[in-house]
Amino acid sequence: MLDHGLMKLVATQMMEGKAVGIDGRSFPVKRTSSNRLRFIEFEMNGRRYQAIEQNATKPSRWAQLAREGHGVVQFRDLDTGRYVAAAVDGEITEYGR
Numbered sequence: 001m002l003d004h005g006l007m008k009l010v011a012t013q014m015m016e017g018k019a020v021g022i023d024g025r026s027f028p029v030k031r032t033s034s035n036r037l038r039f040i041e042f043e044m045n046g047r048r049y050q051a052i053e054q055n056a057t058k059p060s061r062w063a064q065l066a067r068e069g070h071g072v073v074q075f076r077d078l079d080t081g082r083y084v085a086a087a088v089d090g091e092i093t094e095y096g097r
Contacts, residue, residue, distance in 0.1 A: 002075075002085060003044050004092045010051050011073040011087035014040055041078065048078040054086075062086055 013020040039052040054072035066072040075085040085094045
């Protein structure tokens, strides 16, 4: 089960700053080498996840929202490699629900 409150916190802090604070720990916001997109890796409910800023140049509906100025963050389960959710301006949408 995904923790929507934690995901909202991660997405908001990642898009606004240089670090994300979770349970008293600080996770640095890094940048991808190719497109300079922001991302962090964190744990939620004993699993490892990556939150990554949406690439606005892609042809998806999420990228369209990013082009319109919305803060879009994708969440990926690092153990399975699957994208599990997206956050648009802090609102979480789970995939497959």
